[in-house]
Amino acid sequence: MIEDSKQAEFALPPDLLRRLQALQPLLWVNPGRRLQPDPISPADVDAAAERLKRAGPLLARRIPELEHPEGLIESPLLPADKLRDALDGSGRWLLKADHQLPLAGSVKARGGFHEVLEFAERTARQLGWDGQSFADLGSPAWRKKFGQYRLVVGSTGNLGISVGLLSRALGFRAEVHMSNDASEWKKQLLRERGVEVIEHDGDYASAVTAGLAIAEADQHSHFVDDEHSASLFTGYAVAGRRLAAQLERQHIEVSPEQPLIVYLPCGVGGAPGGIAYGLKLIFGDRVHCWFAEPVHSPSVLVQLASGSTAPLSVYDIGLDNKTLADGLAVGQASLLATACMQDRLAGVFTVEDAALREYLTLAGKLLGEKLEPSATAGFAGPGWLADSTVGQQWCAAHKVDPASATHVLWSTGGGLVPDSVYQRWLAD
Template identity: 70%
Template sequence: MLAPDLVDNLRGRKPMLWLNPGSRSRDDPFSPELVDTAEHRLLRAGPLLARVLPELAGSDGLIESPLIDAQALRDALGGQSRWLLKADNRLPVAGSVKARGGFHEVLEFAEQVALRHGWDGDDFAALAEPCWRECFATYQLVVGSTGNLGISIGLLSRALGFRAQVHMSDDAKQWKKRLLREQGVCVIEHAGDYAKAVAAGRAVAEADPQAHFVDDERSLSLFAGYAVAGRRMAAQLKEQGISVSASNPLLVYLPCGVGGAPGGITYGLKQMFGGHVHCFFAEPVESPSVLVQLASGLLNPVSVHDVGLSNRTLADGLAVGQASMLASACMQDRLAGVFTVPDASLSYYLELAWEKLGERVEPSATAAFAGPGWISGSQAGAQWCARHQIDPSRATHVLWCTGGSLVPDSEFQQWLS
């Protein structure tokens, strides 16, 4: 049950910081061993990805992004301590945070199909051969998406020879639909929001024995793939000589839609750093689905529509009315909190990312930029820091940038202007 004052703030579309009480009401629906399996699968599949994706030719097939200095952005926003940008907008091929989880699930499905058809499970690169493409062509991957997960699933599915069908709301970005169709992906549009697109995709897959539905709300495979990012960032921090400890904590700010990608990343980071890392989700004021769900408890699903919000936002990748119950359950005592961001701030942050860092990002990718300000400059943030004995001026602040490199020039210039 949501507190009346919280409901009033949500309905007033007031940017706010909600602090998670960290109480646990149910067991995790996810096993930590699945992250090990996902990390191993992505490494084994590297040679296959390098063969089927021109962008990875001559590489080891690693799908990863740089961790870059963001002090210029910090100075522009009046922050303190060290700021870094995890530039998932630069991820090869798919160009967004959805790449790791999406690619992992496609690869896991390809592995399962190939094993059923006689593959010995040894050489992943062999699955690029014509005989396997012919086999994969009899199968289909189906997904409901606001855009970026559809791109991740669609592009790799087609590269391996699978058929792919992406269900999207009719107000999702047209350039994303066009990009998918140009790669041979079947895009089906639906009136209504993301939830209706997901339901339609699920129904199609359930009726086709040769189809596999990629469920952004419930998939353990997606969640495991996303969690690998936390481990990889731990290695990047070490390479840069950045230690994480009680006296030098890591604060990470992640844009959040349905919750799977930021939830998986948080899970992976918690595996690596335990109580020395503190993760906050960033959600639009019209679409705070994880905030509403966690604040309501996990007894029943709760939608932003239930508190009178529209789920209409410039941040199309975050326009999700109902959070993943899988992600919400895993975040019960792992997530530090959620802050909300108005659309006007997203436009401002997008311009700053371009001017100060030269980073081409989507509006939804900039939602994280408000995080350090909430922790260092708000009463709620000060109370949280005092409770956890954290000095934000000694912390490393990581802004997770979730997508943008595939955005057409015309679209990006329109955002800037």
């Protein structure tokens, strides 16, 4: 139970609190309270998009897996009608396959790559680079110069992979701080690619705190802060215009009568928050974004439902933050992300681990896609809107017919999962 002082400070509705503590899957509709100004502006997203475009030649030079000649980091938008039929859904279903993003194999490539590139650009300018061609920064001479600098990050895994692997590709040293219970295969992958992995007792937050302290003590280190980084957030937000272009190429209309509904697995909130922010910039009221969180780790739901700008953790309401979806196992949400989602996010639904296992199997059998459990959390979303009383009421209030909508399930990771680990998940 929440301590008396916390109960007074955070006014979670009693019925919601009971259901969260009982680990009941639920759908929560965001009341859209605006408590503070946006910490991010559209101009910030424009700058991130421009930087990623300029850095394309460098990425093409340093990432062998990248097939796009202009160095575009992007994932395909795949049909998911077979999954829709298996889950008794309606409308058009699509899978945004971020598990196929090159090098990193997860949604974290978007923000993580952007922050590494921004740091590389800033560092190079300090060392005398004229800024004419990003591709120059892939030369042996620049790799040697970058070797004096280190990027540090605290991560449950995928952000560490994103930051660590691109840092090493550009010549930077990289250090990833992880909790002891983070996936062993992710730690091993990082070490095999030359990234230093430091393990900590405690959870994700403990690893972040330790990494930050180390980076602050070294003037040649840069800390990538998943909770507060505007660079990460704006890198994720570029996904909005990328998805819009893909929908246009597939001749898919997005309108009030045929809205876009996007379901985003959520950990600390930065990646889904950035994507949702970017989508709202492009589509406005024609898009509705929902976050998916594990029943044991609903950090963004708890923060937004509290109606407070002060931090509230899932531990404060008695939850243990233990879930099969290790990428979503975050106790306290990013306040930057929740500030941007105040009146942009439609709401949050929670998912049990047993459902993630079912969705993992369906994704492999029906779509031929190898995902990790956290990447499947959004699969529950269309069912909540169509079949629950709360979901039907929300649809009626917003004049949304799920049968006329385009439903995008955002697949956030799994591209680098070893087959032995994936087969074990299926067997379990």
